[in-house]
Amino acid sequence: DYSRVILHNHSRANPLLCTGFTEVCVDGKEGKVLWTKTRTVTDGTLEEVSGGDDMSVEQDTYIYLRKETKQVYAYRISTGEQLWVSDVREGLWNTFARGPAIAYDKVIVNSYDGEVWAHDIATGQVLWKWGPVKSGLVTPYGQYPFIGGITIADNKIVVCTNEHSGDSPLYQGERMYVIDLDTGKTVWNMLGWYQIPAVGNGAILAVNQYDGRIYAFGRGSSATSVSAPDVDVTLGQGITIKGTVIDISAGTK
Secondary structure (H helix, E strand, O other): OOOEEEEEOOOOOOHHHOOEEEEEEEEOOOOOEEEEEEEEOOOOOOOOEEEEEEEEOOOOEEEEEEOOOOEEEEEEOOOOOEEEEOOOOOOHHHHOEEEEEEEOOEEEEEEOOOOEEEEEOOOOOEEEEEOOOEOOOOOOOOEOOEOOOOEEEOOEEEEEEOOOOOOOOOOOOOEEEEEEOOOOOEEEEEEOOEOOOEEEOOEEEEEEOOOOEEEEEEOOOEEEEEEOOOOOOOOOOOOOOEEEEEEOOHHHO
């Protein structure tokens, strides 16, 4: 929805310039300024807002991530007033969080710490936390990191472990994970270095950097067969019905 456009002048280049910034909300149809807010630092940190933001017109809420505090900040679209600030995401690598997403009344954040967090959009309360998946010495982080790329559909989250700027040879063991949005439990996962998957028509589409191919994941076709006795059976006599269901989708060939 482009009826509201929120602009800001915070910097990612020089932390000395990030001790405060201004946000302006503009009517997307008429170009009229609706409100202006100055955000300042109260805890003495050199502020850097990074990782992008997201908004929900239905919830009248927009959010963004602050790098230095490792927190999510939520504001009201219509007035610019602050609604809540999340708890600090513990862990050193949680500083690097990117690409939050809002869906189904939840705010989803992931980070280089290899974790996925679900916050209640109304209160900021942490509903569940997923991960991390330990990598040992395969990566320099001790776990497989996330760098944004959150896709949400059908009450499920699709996230892929990967690196901001992966070098060759790529780390082994990267995976795509599909997570239940309500419970935070893994539904299924697939080996591959995928980034920013797309979802549509019941399928997940993503490029695997390991082999440079595009993969589609979804419910495939199946072949069903049923067999039963082809002779008369006396009333009350037991019979056996046999059958098979075989996956014949393209990925099995």
